[in-house]
Amino acid sequence: xxxxxxxxxxxxxxxxxxxxxxxxxxxxxxxxxxxxxxxxxxxxxxxxxxxxxxxxxxxxxxxxxxxxxxxxxxxxxxxxxxxxxxxxxxxxxxxxxxxxxxxxxxxxxxxxxxxxxxxxxxxxxxxxxxxxxxxxxxxxxxxxxxxxxxxxxxxxxxxxxxxxxxxxxxxxxxxxxxxxxxxxxxxxxxxxxxxxxxxxxxxxxxxxxxxxxxxxxxxxxxxxxxxxxxxxxxxxxxxxxxxxxxxxxxxxxxxxxxxxxxxxxxxxxxxxxxxxxxxxxxxxxxxxxxxxxxxxxxxxxxxxxxxxxxxxxxxxxxxxxxxxxxxxxxxxxxxxxxxxxxxxxxxxxxxxxxxxxxxxxxxxxxxxxxxxxxxxxxxxxxxxxxxxxxxxxxxxxxxxxxxxxxxxxxxxxxx
Numbered sequence: 001x002x003x004x005x006x007x008x009x010x011x012x013x014x015x016x017x018x019x020x021x022x023x024x025x026x027x028x029x030x031x032x033x034x035x036x037x038x039x040x041x042x043x044x045x046x047x048x049x050x051x052x053x054x055x056x057x058x059x060x061x062x063x064x065x066x067x068x069x070x071x072x073x074x075x076x077x078x079x080x081x082x083x084x085x086x087x088x089x090x091x092x093x094x095x096x097x098x099x100x101x102x103x104x105x106x107x108x109x110x111x112x113x114x115x116x117x118x119x120x121x122x123x124x125x126x127x128x129x130x131x132x133x134x135x136x137x138x139x140x141x142x143x144x145x146x147x148x149x150x151x152x153x154x155x156x157x158x159x160x161x162x163x164x165x166x167x168x169x170x171x172x173x174x175x176x177x178x179x180x181x182x183x184x185x186x187x188x189x190x191x192x193x194x195x196x197x198x199x200x201x202x203x204x205x206x207x208x209x210x211x212x213x214x215x216x217x218x219x220x221x222x223x224x225x226x227x228x229x230x231x232x233x234x235x236x237x238x239x240x241x242x243x244x245x246x247x248x249x250x251x252x253x254x255x256x257x258x259x260x261x262x263x264x265x266x267x268x269x270x271x272x273x274x275x276x277x278x279x280x281x282x283x284x285x286x287x288x289x290x291x292x293x294x295x296x297x298x299x300x301x302x303x304x305x306x307x308x309x310x311x312x313x314x315x316x317x318x319x320x321x322x323x324x325x326x327x328x329x330x331x332x333x334x335x336x337x338x339x340x341x342x343x344x345x346x347x348x349x350x351x352x353x354x355x356x357x358x359x360x361x362x363x364x365x366x367x368x369x370x371x372x373x374x375x376x377x378x379x380x381x382x383x384x385x386x387x388x389x390x391x392x393x394x395x396x397x398x399x400x401x402x403x404x405x406x407x408x409x410x411x412x413x414x415x
Contacts, residue, residue: 017043021067024048029146053141066141088115088123088147093140096120100138158198159206160214165196169203173219179203204230244333244348250325250356253347257323263287263412264322266344267360268309270300270331271367273377279331280377280385281308282367284359285320288408289400291363291392293385297378302333310341317413323347325357366392 020041027037038048050064057063088096092113099109106124110117127143128136159166165186172182179200190196206214207223208230220227257265265286270279281294294308313321321344326332328348335346349356370388371377393406400408 017047021051024051025145028052028142029149052145053139066145087151088113088119090140090144093123093127093143096123097138097140097143100124157206157214158195158202162195165198166214168196169198169206170215170219173215173222176222178223244328244330244335246336247328247348248345250347250349253323253325257286257325260287262322263409264320266313266324267357268324268326269357269360269364270296270305270329271364271371271377272300273371274374276300278376278378280367280371280380281305281312282360282364283309283312283324284363285405285409286359288405288412289359289363289397290405290409291389293367293389295377295380295382295385300331302331305331306334306338306341309338313342313344318343320409320412325349325360327354327357363392 020043024037024041024043027040028034032040034048034052035045038045041048051067054066055061055064092115095113096109099112106121107117110120113120123143124138127146128138129142159169168186169182172185173179177185182203183198183200186196186198203215207217207220253265256262263285266283267286268281268283270281272279277299279296279300281296281300283292283294284290292312294312296304296308298304309324321342323346324338324344325347326335326349328351332338332346332348339345354361367388371380390406393409394404396402396404
């Protein structure tokens, strides 16, 4: 706002200094000292103090509460306003200021207010101010004013406020850069300009969140996924607990399985076909990385999965049937019947912990070259699955000293 001190200020009666007050609070919020802000606006230092802190009744002078800068056409506001109990009110801030003058600790103040210590600490840090003698001070009415100014919603995002930042992001999205690549490049190109720094999630929200309009919606086609809408990582149905009875967790698995020194411990999972109507069960031996596949062309219910796995492991010698580690998928609900038929105990991974079946996850990634996502897996015959496993088990592996899984397994069977 272009502000100029009025030249003629006499004979105007009790005129409200609306423009002066707005400029005064704007300067104070920018960090200008109270004395300097009063000089630039052309008011007395005591006037600015009365605007900030109000005044007490004295003689014929009536008491006046602090001025609310968010309401420029009203001189006074009530001291307390109804707000949600989630937020600190002005009475809470007055209590904090009083107790700070008494050298009370943050935890004592928080206990008296029934708040978390971090809430009180954050309030003092965000809404305090540096006094003229370079000491940090906390004044409740000024803190209330700062909090009210930040409260209105919705707010313009960081990208929408900065045209240079918006143009930079849009230009690199058109080059098919990912938001994370753009975020890191911004920090490298503008190391001393924090206003040009955003995290990749901010870019995603500017693209996907309705009502922001900070980035062009058509730029979503330049992302890796090309989705016009965000897809949550977890749907609500997947966050519900699994209905698998008598699960034995991986923490109870024998220690010999962890170091891969003893063969016979397997990891298993499913790769799912188009529309979830077909699947293939994958089994990987932890020590040799030997792969076995079991087709599930008609669905992957617990009963069908049990039958397919029993058929797959029946040909194994007893010393190679020590344990099976699976995720908490409902297809293993019949794990007790599987154990009774094969003598192989089943251990379940922790939720959202795929690294606990690292060999199987890696193998499933290799198998997707043969069975791409979104295809019908029921068309693959038993002979084709055997050919795929033969090809995988015949590849030399660096982790096996460039031996193949088939060679390593043959040595174990012979021993």
